Amino acid sequence: MTDAHTITVSASGVEAFRVNAGQTFRITDPEGGQVGDLFAYAAGDPEEWLSASHTRAVVSRLFPKPGEQFFTTQRRPILTFRQDRSPGRHDMLIAACDAARYADLGRPGHASCAQNLLTGLARCGIYSHAVQQPVNVFMDVQPSDTGDLTWTPATTSPGDFVVFEAAIDCVVVLSACPQDITPVNHGGPTPLVVTLRDSASQQNAPVFDRVC
Template sequence: MNTMTSIQPGERIRLPARRGVAIRLERGQILTLINTHGQQVVDTWAFNPDDLREAMSMEHSRPFWLKLNPRQGDSLVTNQRRKILTLTEDTTPGVHDTLVAACDPTRYRQLGVVGHHDSCNENLFLALDALGLAVTETPSPLNLFMNVPVYQDGRIEFAAPVSEAGQYVRLKAEMDVIVVLSACPQDITAVNGMSPQDVHYSIS
């Protein structure tokens, strides 16, 4: 796992497919997340390092935007309704998801998987543990690059991402923050185009 002590400004870091990482950012720093090969979802969380109970909240962010997904220039807020990250740049078509919970062992059992399967929920806990931290609950993540169409009749669908190789998003820290990224290991549905891939990130 990478921490701020091992990352140089602008250094491009690989996040392996199916794995997670926790990153400390200072207020004002920019995290650039690159969909290196295209079609890879990255579950994203953000926590107040002084109180991990304060976390980026999709439930609180949606009414802040009055829409389902953030667009360039939108800030994400915590469960205390404070700005924590701002989406400052997005070179993708802007298709992300704020509705779907992180995949977890129960989800994979329901999908028919026998035995262990990597999950974003597990990646969150392992990434925080690498920093000596722990949370008791898994907040709903910002699912960057995830394509979940919402239809007029209320149905949703798990569709392949529309992002292309090399497209990226930039997130600005609005406070000191711990960001956790999980290169989603979902390979049962179309979420990652059925083939999880590495992504890269950098900090500036």
């Protein structure tokens, strides 16, 4: 955390924070080429989370675009995708990197988005062993007409960002993907920056209290 309104997610690290309905958060890729694994849970109910599969069922798209919402396991809107100042590639198909993935790659014990998620949740008092499908912001996965997937290193430029608005009170976890073996993070893992913004009626809310 660098100040009351800005949270730096260190390279390969994680941050978790609470966002109230109507508040927005911006995720910036300051150096470019970095994927962020984004997770969101309904406040007060860790059994209700942003579900990529439910979202795909509602919006009938594979990948998010501005103006659309993300839905929970209870089919409630949880986040709205407000703005996209990036090449527009965000994945909702690929699982979070995890210990087994790195063991397969010959690097057991490597940091992972899966472990980052559980670490972030625990900071917010949510203890879980389940790793949900993330929204992989800035991750470029393209399907062909035959259903094959092509993975391309993240194409974001320094300063590219996306903005989300909470539709309900929620806990958000953002992992700066530590993948440094495959080229998904162009040039290697780098930080991400989260900027929390209040709605007009909540400008005096203590933002720092929301960082877990």
